[in-house]
Amino acid sequence: MPLAPTPEQQLILQSDAPVLMVEAVAGAGKTTTLAMLAAQARGEVLGLCFSAGAKLRFQQKLHEECPGRQVSVMTMEEFARALLSRLAHDGLVDKAQFCPSEESLRPQVVAAAEAVWQRYEERRGDFDFSFRDNSARIDAMLALLATLKATTVARRFQEDLEQDDIEQIAERFDVPPQAVEICQAYERMRQLEPGVYLWQGLADLVPDVLSLLSLHPSALDSIRQVRLCLVDEWHDVNAAEFELLQIFRRQARLVVVGDRSQVINTARGADIHFSHLGFELGFPGAQRLELSKSHRFGISVAKLAARASGRKCQPMADTYSSVGRHEYDAAGAGCAPAVAQQVARLVQEGGKLSDIAIIVREADQTIAIENALLDAKLPYACDGVESYLLRPEILMLRGLLHVACGDYATLRGDKDVCARMAAALYQFLSIDSASEVWDSSHEMYGSGSSLAARAQEDVAQDPAMLAWLVGDALCAEAASDGGAARRWKQRLRQVVDEMRQRGAGEMQQDAAALLHFASQTLDLPAAASRAVVNRRQADSALRAIQAFVAFARQHGGMDVAAFLQELQQRQKRVGSQGFSGKRKQLTLTTVAAAKGREWPCVMVPLIEQGQFPRGRDTEEEKRYFYVAITRAMQALLLFEPDERNAAARSYLMAGFRKPEADA
Numbered sequence: 001m002p003l004a005p006t007p008e009q010q011l012i013l014q015s016d017a018p019v020l021m022v023e024a025v026a027g028a029g030k031t032t033t034l035a036m037l038a039a040q041a042r043g044e045v046l047g048l049c050f051s052a053g054a055k056l057r058f059q060q061k062l063h064e065e066c067p068g069r070q071v072s073v074m075t076m077e078e079f080a081r082a083l084l085s086r087l088a089h090d091g092l093v094d095k096a097q098f099c100p101s102e103e104s105l106r107p108q109v110v111a112a113a114e115a116v117w118q119r120y121e122e123r124r125g126d127f128d129f130s131f132r133d134n135s136a137r138i139d140a141m142l143a144l145l146a147t148l149k150a151t152t153v154a155r156r157f158q159e160d161l162e163q164d165d166i167e168q169i170a171e172r173f174d175v176p177p178q179a180v181e182i183c184q185a186y187e188r189m190r191q192l193e194p195g196v197y198l199w200q201g202l203a204d205l206v207p208d209v210l211s212l213l214s215l216h217p218s219a220l221d222s223i224r225q226v227r228l229c230l231v232d233e234w235h236d237v238n239a240a241e242f243e244l245l246q247i248f249r250r251q252a253r254l255v256v257v258g259d260r261s262q263v264i265n266t267a268r269g270a271d272i273h274f275s276h277l278g279f280e281l282g283f284p285g286a287q288r289l290e291l292s293k294s295h296r297f298g299i300s301v302a303k304l305a306a307r308a309s310g311r312k313c314q315p316m317a318d319t320y321s322s323v324g325r326h327e328y329d330a331a332g333a334g335c336a337p338a339v340a341q342q343v344a345r346l347v348q349e350g351g352k353l354s355d356i357a358i359i360v361r362e363a364d365q366t367i368a369i370e371n372a373l374l375d376a377k378l379p380y381a382c383d384g385v386e387s388y389l390l391r392p393e394i395l396m397l398r399g400l401l402h403v404a405c406g407d408y409a410t411l412r413g414d415k416d417v418c419a420r421m422a423a424a425l426y427q428f429l430s431i432d433s434a435s436e437v438w439d440s441s442h443e444m445y446g447s448g449s450s451l452a453a454r455a456q457e458d459v460a461q462d463p464a465m466l467a468w469l470v471g472d473a474l475c476a477e478a479a480s481d482g483g484a485a486r487r488w489k490q491r492l493r494q495v496v497d498e499m500r501q502r503g504a505g506e507m508q509q510d511a512a513a514l515l516h517f518a519s520q521t522l523d524l525p526a527a528a529s530r531a532v533v534n535r536r537q538a539d540s541a542l543r544a545i546q547a548f549v550a551f552a553r554q555h556g557g558m559d560v561a562a563f564l565q566e567l568q569q570r571q572k573r574v575g576s577q578g579f580s581g582k583r584k585q586l587t588l589t590t591v592a593a594a595k596g597r598e599w600p601c602v603m604v605p606l607i608e609q610g611q612f613p614r615g616r617d618t619e620e621e622k623r624y625f626y627v628a629i630t631r632a633m634q635a636l637l638l639f640e641p642d643e644r645n646a647a648a649r650s651y652l653m654a655g656f657r658k659p660e661a662d663a
């Protein structure tokens with residue numbers, strides 16, 4: 001049933017500005033307001049948004065607010081694809097092959113990496129160009145490429161870039177320069193000449209329409225003009241999409257709604273300079289109106305949201321919400337036990353687990369929390385983040401432990417985990433598989449199937465094949481190996497041999513000692529940077545490794561096989577929770593995955609320096625914090641170091657120290 005508009009919504013409905021930006025706070029009814037605008041509009045209306053989830057929510061709101069009205073809602077990629085079809089239909093461009101899945105793009109990344117590798121031959125350095133078998137690394141490159149396109153940096157790839165330019169781009173995106181060169185090589189292979197593309201992936205669609213329209217400006221005349229264009233979640237807009245909307249709009253009325261404090265989607269190139277600060281430069285004369293009242297939470301959360309964002313945020317009338325601050329011993333037991341204790345307390349007081357979400361800044365922070373929840377028998381489901389037990393960096397360590405003790409009993413029958421473990425070992429520990437190694441491995445296994453793919457199949461059939469993968473295949477030297485690759489393989493062989501000696505026999509060492517030895521002796525920072533390309537993700541993988549070693553230390557004294565069994569038990573308990581529709585469980589998620597959602601009770605753990613904030617950009621960290629706290633409807637619990645560890649406290653909590661509750 002249509003809702004009666006609030007006074008702020010009424011102002012928006014009455015505006016006739018050709019371009020209107022609505023600045024909203026979290027839960028202020030952004031999508032609802034757009035649906036109200038569609039309901040009263042005449043002529044053709046187009047709804048645009050930036051993700052499949054947002055599209056669904058937009059369609060639902062349209063259904064509630066204007067049930068009889070036909071409004072086409074598209075994601076930006078769908079919109080760009082429709083424009084490309086139109087241009088192809090008019091004979092202005094040749095239709096390129098559309099590759100919606102990353103899988104179909106992977107071979108092109110491998111080819112681009114090999115092309116750059118040829119150029120580097122003599123001065124290869126530390127960068128590993130062996131992408132062929134490593135789908136996780138390839139996908140990391142595709143993600144980088146998508147970001148370069150979204151920020152329009154990739155447009156420069158047709159120029160002859162100097163080494164200085166490449167290095168500047170690399171620094172800006174926190175990746176090695178070789179990764180930028182691979183992206184450039186890929187783009188040059190894809191675009192034969194201006195406007196002629198061999199293939200198009202999802203991330204290519206918007207930038208390609210943009211360059212086609214700049215090559216053929218008159219093509220715009222054949223594109224049907226809509227009367228009203230409504231854009232939801234404007235805070236996710238990137239540079240390429242901003243430009244496309246500027247060109248596409250012409251006479252159409254444009255209304256965008258967003259929350260500048262929710263600009264955290266940097267992976268898709270979301271940039272506050274486009275979505276908010278520079279809006280008037282792109283759309284001169286635009287009107288700005290507000291939706292400052294949240295329909296989600298009461299005054300205490302609203303006050304914190306206002307403090308975090310530096311903007312007005314009004315609460316929902318007659319709604320009670322509480323904010324609690326909880327302390328933990330950052331130098332001792334850490335935050336996780338305090339979180340589990342609070343969950344247990346809420347449940348004892350009659351609260352429902354399904355009403356609770358624990359929102360962490362980064363995925364690596366779930367390790368201690370998952371273990372504390374498992375120890376306290378509090379069911380949880382990971383949402384938008386993989387349980388730590390199944391993340392590649394942890395599967396890699398688990399795989400090494402299996403090889404060390406030669407015990408594969410817990411893996412038998414678990415084909416999925418076996419295959420993922422083989423892939424993780426390959427992702428983190430393989431290096432520099434120059435063509436010679438690939439070719440000989442193809443010979444070894446018969447042509448057509450890569451070493452990594454075969455390793456996954458073989459380990460899934462027989463987990464004992466992990467010993468061959470780690471102890472033989474990944475250490476096998478090839479004539480074409482550079483010095484760094486040779487040293488890495490020799491070191492890996494020594495470590496695996498030593499772990500086997502230490503992990504078996506009379507003097508058997510425990511899992512913590514073995515993991516400590518592996519993490520000290522192998523150059524894991526280098527392995528992590530190779531495995532994931534982006535330095536931020538590599539840092540997160542390393543932190544996860546440290547947290548896992550710390551967890552193993554808590555089980556000191558347990559032999560390796562028993563520790564592996566313990567891990568498998570834990571994995572089973574997480575797995576069964578994930579699949580059980582009946583058992584009530586709380587949600588464990590990250591800030592990025594929680595955006596756009598809400599829960600009656602939200603807990604934000606680990607608010608301490610180096611954890612939350614995580615990055616150096618204080619404004620961005622504040623936005624992450626704002627997104628986390630504004631997911632709460634009735635209760636918000638914040639966790640920070642106690643007085644004894646006051647030096648570790650986060651600037652994000654400055655001014656938050658007084659516990660508050662609605663009067």
Ligand SMILES: Nc1ncnc2c1ncn2[C@@H]1O[C@H](COP(=O)(O)OP(=O)(O)OP(=O)(O)O)[C@@H](O)[C@H]1O
Pocket residue numbers: 003004005006009024025026027028029030031032033061295296596597
């Ligand atoms: N005029 C109104 N009267 C009563 N409730 C309203 C009104 N407008 C919106 N709401 C309610 O406010 C809630 C949030 O609305 P909506 O989902 O549109 O917000 P949003 O700003 O898009 O949220 P988010 O911050 O998650 O992006 C919904 O439950 C919606 O029904």
